[in-house]
Amino acid sequence: MSRLTSLSDAARLINDGDHVALSGFSIARNAMALAHELVRRDVRGLTISACILGLEADLLVGAGCVGRVIYGGGSLDRFGQLGRVNEAVERGRIEVEYMSSLAVTFRYLAGSLGLPYIPIRSLLASDLVAPLVAAGVAREDRDPFGGEQVVLLRALEPDAAILHAQVADADGNTRVLGPRWDNDEAVAAAKRVIVLAEEVVEPIEIRRSPELTLVPAFRVTALVHVPFGAHPTAVYRRYDYDAEHLALYADATRSQRTFDEYLARYVRGTDHAGYLAAIGGAAKLATLTADPGLGY
Amino acid sequence: MTTTIESFTTSELMVVAGARELRDGELAFVGLGIPQLAAALAQRTHAPRLVVLNEIGLADPHPVAFGVGNADPRHWYGASFMGSFNDVMGKLLHRGLVDVGFLGALEVDAHGNANATQVPRVTGGIRRFGGGGGANDIASLARSTILIVRHERRKLVERLTHLTNPGFLDGPGARERGGLRGGGPRRVLTDKCVFGVDESTARLVVHSIHPGVTADDLREATGFALDVPKHVATTEPPSAEEIRLIREVIDPERRYTKSL
Numbered sequence: 119m120s121r122l123t124s125l126s127d128a129a130r131l132i133n134d135g136d137h138v139a140l141s142g143f144s145i146a147r148n149a150m151a152l153a154h155e156l157v158r159r160d161v162r163g164l165t166i167s168a169c170i171l172g173l174e175a176d177l178l179v180g181a182g183c184v185g186r187v188i189y190g191g192g193s194l195d196r197f198g199q200l201g202r203v204n205e206a207v208e209r210g211r212i213e214v215e216y217m218s219s220l221a222v223t224f225r226y227l228a229g230s231l232g233l234p235y236i237p238i239r240s241l242l243a244s245d246l247v248a249p250l251v252a253a254g255v256a257r258e259d260r261d262p263f264g265g266e267q268v269v270l271l272r273a274l275e276p277d278a279a280i281l282h283a284q285v286a287d288a289d290g291n292t293r294v295l296g297p298r299w300d301n302d303e304a305v306a307a308a309k310r311v312i313v314l315a316e317e318v319v320e321p322i323e324i325r326r327s328p329e330l331t332l333v334p335a336f337r338v339t340a341l342v343h344v345p346f347g348a349h350p351t352a353v354y355r356r357y358d359y360d361a362e363h364l365a366l367y368a369d370a371t372r373s374q375r376t377f378d379e380y381l382a383r384y385v386r387g388t389d390h391a392g393y394l395a396a397i398g399g400a401a402k403l404a405t406l407t408a409d410p411g412l413g414y
Numbered sequence: 415m416t417t418t419i420e421s422f423t424t425s426e427l428m429v430v431a432g433a434r435e436l437r438d439g440e441l442a443f444v445g446l447g448i449p450q451l452a453a454a455l456a457q458r459t460h461a462p463r464l465v466v467l468n469e470i471g472l473a474d475p476h477p478v479a480f481g482v483g484n485a486d487p488r489h490w491y492g493a494s495f496m497g498s499f500n501d502v503m504g505k506l507l508h509r510g511l512v513d514v515g516f517l518g519a520l521e522v523d524a525h526g527n528a529n530a531t532q533v534p535r536v537t538g539g540i541r542r543f544g545g546g547g548g549a550n551d552i553a554s555l556a557r558s559t560i561l562i563v564r565h566e567r568r569k570l571v572e573r574l575t576h577l578t579n580p581g582f583l584d585g586p587g588a589r590e591r592g593g594l595r596g597g598g599p600r601r602v603l604t605d606k607c608v609f610g611v612d613e614s615t616a617r618l619v620v621h622s623i624h625p626g627v628t629a630d631d632l633r634e635a636t637g638f639a640l641d642v643p644k645h646v647a648t649t650e651p652p653s654a655e656e657i658r659l660i661r662e663v664i665d666p667e668r669r670y671t672k673s674l
Contacts, residue, residue: 144471144485169499170470170547172485191545195483196446204542208532218550222501227500240554243592245531245577246546267593297471299499304594328671345425354487358636413477414487 119343121290125390128312128340129155129349132278135185137165139226139276139304141314142172142351144195145359147294149282149314150174151347151390158386158400166273168192169219169300172350173179173367176200177385179212180377187212188274191220197361198368202377215253217246221271223300225255228273229307237261237268237333246375268372281310281333284356286315291324291331296354296413301330310339314347346394348405357406358414421653424605425671426564426660427624429455430652431608432516435601439463440513443552446483447670448562448603450517454664455656467512469503469548472496480669503548507555510580510595515552516560517579521571524617524638526581527598528553528561529574546578546598553563553579558600565604567637582616606632622649 129152132138142148153174156164164186166175171192178184187207192200201365218240225235228236241247241256247269250256255272283299285293293315294301294406305311311333318341324331350360350367370380383397394403425448433450436442437463444453450466457464465474470484476492483489490496506512519528520543530546553559562579563569581599585590589598602609602618610621620642623632629642652660665671 145428146470146485146487168672172487189545191547193483193544195481195485197482199542199544207542208540216545217547219499219548220508220551223499223504227504239593239595240551242554242594243577243583243589244550244554246550297496297498299470302498303500337471352485352487354490358487365450408487412491413488414491 120288120336121335122288122318123340123342125151125155125342125344128342129159131310131329132156132164134161135163136277137167137274138170139274139279139308140166140171140174141280141282141301141347142168142174143299144172144193144354145197145364146354147282148172148174148348148351148398149280150177150349150351151344152280152312152314152342153177153321154385154390154393156183156307157381167222167276168305169222171200172205176371179203179206180374181381184212184213187329188215189224190217190222194364194368198371201371202381205374213353215242215250215255217250222274223303225271225274226300226303226307228271229275230303235270235272237270239268241269242267252349263358263398264389274307276304276308278310280304280311280312280314281305282314282353283332284316284353285319285326286313286341287319287321287335288341289321289335290333290341291321291335292333292338293324293330294332294380299344305333305337311337312342313338313341315341316345316347318343318355344390347390349394349397349403352414355408355410355413357403360397360402360406422657423533423671423673424624425673426652426657427649428603428605429660429671430656431649432560432562432603433459433656435546435603436461436464436516441465441467441511442513443467443515443517443556445516445518445562447518449518449560451660451664451670452516454461455659458659458663467502467506469499471498471502473502493507507551510555512552512556514558514560515556516562517549517552519561519563519579521569521574522561522563522602523571523574524582525583525585526561526602526611526618527574527577527583528579528581529576531576533575544620549579553581553596554594555596558597561599561602563602563604565606565635567635570604570635571637572634583613583651586614586616589618606635620646622647624649625651
């Protein structure tokens with residue numbers, strides 16, 4: 119059964135108010151093409167989550183799609199800060215569940231196992247705990263067997279997880295190459311899974327090396343074939359991040375006015391092909407192709 | 415090897431001082447910049463079996479180019495293991511197997527607690543940065559930490575804006591009472607000195623002062639009450655070989671070691 123669909127149809131699987139677990143980590147493997155589509159559809163009131171937020175999160179927050187963020191941190195690495203996320207948090211414009219990145223991952227892990235909560239040994243005695251307790255998602259307690267102090271964290275079960283991957287077959291069997299940060303747990307915890315794949319291969323290729331499959335097809339709701347769908351972030355063994363465009367975005371996200379200009383120029387009123395043309399087209403993309411030996 | 419060199423930058427001295435704090439065979443998280451260079455230097459001198467972890471989900475990389483952060487594939491090159499955040503931060507760190515985390519901070523207090531979250535704006539309100547990420551997990555659970563912070567009054571503070579990463583909390587025994595399994599800070603490295611920890615008070619004490627810095631300079635630049643002992647060691651300057659490794663092998667483009 120093919121789960122291949124278009125970006126716009128995949129974006130319709132995300133409803134206003136949904137909790138969406140994002141794909142990227144800072145400047146790596148962000149599902150930019152779907153984030154762009156969600157902005158074009160003017161989705162509202164999303165809860166977004168990730169152990170480390172990346173560019174896609176900043177774009178969604180800046181475009182007004184987000185009402186709540188669950189995260190441990192996030193930046194554009196040395197290119198700069200997530201200006202729209204930080205400003206929204208500073209001004210109290212969005213609700214925040216800020217914790218350690220392992221806490222986010224553990225909460226997905228609990229969700230992926232169908233557990234209601236999970237204990238963690240970090241967070242204790244820090245200023246991170248009280249707001250989480252107040253929000254009703256954490257509780258300080260003791261191990262009922264050994265008596266040691268732990269923090270109990272409520273499980274996360276996102277309505278949808280978005281995963282940008284290198285390879286999938288049309289059924290939706292999906293491979294991720296390189297480090298996977300919190301993708302494993304986020305995808306397994308989610309009710310619906312939307313995969314963006316750089317390359318769609320024949321099913322026989324997946325079945326030749328099934329141990330490389332991260333997400334089996336029956337857990338995938340929709341699959342979109344989107345070459346360069348993570349641009350300007352890096353996709354290991356496919357293409358490098360686009361340093362020029364990241365620097366441009368890092369500048370744009372410093373203020374809402376320049377961010378809005380960025381959206382108008384690159385995101386709104388166009389589609390993925392239009393976006394790729396606007397950032398420099400095939401000539402630019404060719405310069406980003408990864409060296410197979412290096413992976414970037 | 416023991417020949418000292420007359421001319422070196424403060425950041426080169428910090429790389430060398432940091433490297434000397436890392437031990438052979440340790441499993442370590444190291445932050446971007448000076449901690450990362452310190453690990454690279456340690457691996458090429460006294461600690462060839464030092465293993466670096468990246469929370470993004472990999473172990474023991476051997477990069478051949480500088481990247482911009484944990485998410486840059488340049489910092490993944492040559493790894494022996496790639497997996498998930500949970501593989502590294504859960505199954506190694508939370509499991510209690512990580513020896514040391516070498517972490518930056520926005521603010522550090524006299525008990526080695528650190529803020530990695532936000533600072534007040536001069537104009538009122540707060541200013542957020544990239545967030546702590548896994549730093550609270552590392553500060554809570556690693557067997558020890560080394561902190562690195564710029565030596566300024568607004569950064570070495572009496573009271574933190576946000577206690578993101580626990581050090582020794584409010585004094586001896588507080589970590590244990592709070593349920594923290596990791597050992598807390600063993601050193602705090604600045605551009606003026608190296609702090610150690612007084613076990614009886616769980617407060618930072620000057621371990622060595624960098625060449626050319628005076629006790630008055632230290633007191634002036636420190637926002638918490640600081641006793642500088644009369645006889646305190648000078649941070650050992652880099653050897654000629656350490657300088658050669660930094661300039662020719664580890665940071666030939668002088669990204670992090672040019673000035674300061």
